[in-house]
Amino acid sequence: MPGTAIIGLQWGDEAKGKIVDLLTEQNEIVVRYQGGSNAGHTVVANGAKFKLSLIPSGIFRPHVQCVIAGGVVLDPAALLKEIDSLVARGINIGSNLMISDRTHVIFPWHHIADWMFNNIGNDEPIGTTMRGIGPCYEDKVGRSLAIRVGDLFRPDFKELVEHVAGVKNRLFLGLTDHCDNTMRIPGLDAELDAEAIYRQYLGYAERLRSYVADTTNYLLDAVDADKRILFEGAQGSLLDIDHGTFPYVTSSNSSGVGISGGSGVPSHFLKKIIGIVKAYTTRVGGGPCPTEQNNDIGQRIRERGNEFGTVTKRPRRCGWFDAVAVRYSARLSGVDVLSVMLLDVLSGIDCLQICTAYEINGQRIEHFPSQIEYLRKAVPIYETLSGWQEEITGITKYDDLPDNAKRYIKRIAELIGKPVEIVSVGSDRQQTVFV
Numbered sequence: 208m209p210g211t212a213i214i215g216l217q218w219g220d221e222a223k224g225k226i227v228d229l230l231t232e233q234n235e236i237v238v239r240y241q242g243g244s245n246a247g248h249t250v251v252a253n254g255a256k257f258k259l260s261l262i263p264s265g266i267f268r269p270h271v272q273c274v275i276a277g278g279v280v281l282d283p284a285a286l287l288k289e290i291d292s293l294v295a296r297g298i299n300i301g302s303n304l305m306i307s308d309r310t311h312v313i314f315p316w317h318h319i320a321d322w323m324f325n326n327i328g329n330d331e332p333i334g335t336t337m338r339g340i341g342p343c344y345e346d347k348v349g350r351s352l353a354i355r356v357g358d359l360f361r362p363d364f365k366e367l368v369e370h371v372a373g374v375k376n377r378l379f380l381g382l383t384d385h386c387d388n389t390m391r392i393p394g395l396d397a398e399l400d401a402e403a404i405y406r407q408y409l410g411y412a413e414r415l416r417s418y419v420a421d422t423t424n425y426l427l428d429a430v431d432a433d434k435r436i437l438f439e440g441a442q443g444s445l446l447d448i449d450h451g452t453f454p455y456v457t458s459s460n461s462s463g464v465g466i467s468g469g470s471g472v473p474s475h476f477l478k479k480i481i482g483i484v485k486a487y488t489t490r491v492g493g494g495p496c497p498t499e500q501n502n503d504i505g506q507r508i509r510e511r512g513n514e515f516g517t518v519t520k521r522p523r524r525c526g527w528f529d530a531v532a533v534r535y536s537a538r539l540s541g542v543d544v545l546s547v548m549l550l551d552v553l554s555g556i557d558c559l560q561i562c563t564a565y566e567i568n569g570q571r572i573e574h575f576p577s578q579i580e581y582l583r584k585a586v587p588i589y590e591t592l593s594g595w596q597e598e599i600t601g602i603t604k605y606d607d608l609p610d611n612a613k614r615y616i617k618r619i620a621e622l623i624g625k626p627v628e629i630v631s632v633g634s635d636r637q638q639t640v641f642v
């Protein structure tokens with residue numbers, strides 16, 4: 208049984224961490240292959256709550272090898288902080304963590320650029336997590352100013368930092384001339400100090416040295432050895448740089464299409480793709496979200512679902528389940544089965560709505576638009592289902608769910624065209640119903 212992948216099918220925060228954690232038991236390797244410390248995965252292990260950002264969720268199982276593959280962008284300060292806080296809570300992190308030497312490194316100039324481009328002349332900013340993700344991927348694709356984990360150990364690393372910092376200083380100074388004071392990032396008036404940055408990153412490199420490896424070859428060997436590998440997607444398919452709601456997306460391929468590119472593992476090795484959805488919709492940051500409910504329902508979902516960002520603590524925008532969007536992202540990500548999360552959050556709502564089509568410019572549309580301007584105009588066409596009043600957080604058997612909850616799940620499966628395999632009714636491992 209080789210590769211399995213966990214992919215979010217909405218705009219991120221679908222509670223993927225819980226399913227990854229459940230499946231790690233049956234796998235030998237868990238791989239993060241895109242995104243960076245913009246991601247936030249909450250895992251409840253042995254009754255304790257852990258928030259992960261860069262470290263694969265397999266870290267709580269001692270037999271699992273965790274891999275941060277080359278498609279990730281790595282902020283060493285964020286990773287070391289995460290390692291320290293896990294170690295302080297008794298989690299073993301040693302040779303069970305591997306970081307690709309091909310992974311691109313986030314530097315202070317990426318944080319500055321993230322801040323600047325979100326704020327300069329934007330009516331509706333992307334609303335990034337400000338973790339330097341987009342600018343680091345920009346440098347990766349641009350190549351000339353990119354620094355990878357392997358470069359941290361080069362004899363000429365100092366010269367490399369001096370060169371890049373020098374170029375960035377000139378770019379930023381040019382840009383700040385066009386910014387008013389409200390757009391200035393604190394500290395930007397001072398130039399980037401290449402020497403200080405070099406020393407800081409040299410320190411990080413020493414601490415990271417033992418984790419660094421050629422993970423592409425490691426994973427290809429693992430494939431040859433028929434090892435069981437779990438690929439842990441970050442963010443959600445609708446935030447995919449190429450196929451999501453551009454430009455309100457993240458800078459990596461966060462749908463299923465990114466697995467192979469980010470990890471180096473050929474796609475035919477993947478035998479099962481599990482699409483994770485919430486029983487409703489959430490979105491953080493800018494961009495259209497057709498089923499968003501700016502009303503009591505949205506507020507109720509936010510409170511009951513504790514819909515606040517794991518990384519940035521921002522309140523999430525909440526709304527009804529959007530089957531048009533999820534049907535699209537499930538096909539895009541090659542999903543075999545669905546896992547419906549946070550069903551318990553909908554308990555007590557009399558009537559539930561599912562969006563089955565959009566009306567755009569007076570026409571009924573059943574496919575997800577490729578252009579953001581069309582999506583902005585989309586008026587959801589809803590189907591109404593009866594809700595259930597019972598608390599379901601203690602239910603462990605599918606048959607014990609209220610009939611209306613089962614009807615809701617069945618309708619999601621019909622509309623998406625994929626079976627629902629798992630229903631989650633709470634954050635704990637036990638609060639999981641297998642259909």
Ligand code: IMP
Binds near residue numbers: 333339340458
């Ligand atoms: P960035 O990834 O920080 O560049 O942010 C780009 C967009 O993706 C913003 O709308 C973020 O709110 C969103 N985003 C990034 N990471 C996550 C995540 O883990 N969950 C949900 N949204 C995310």
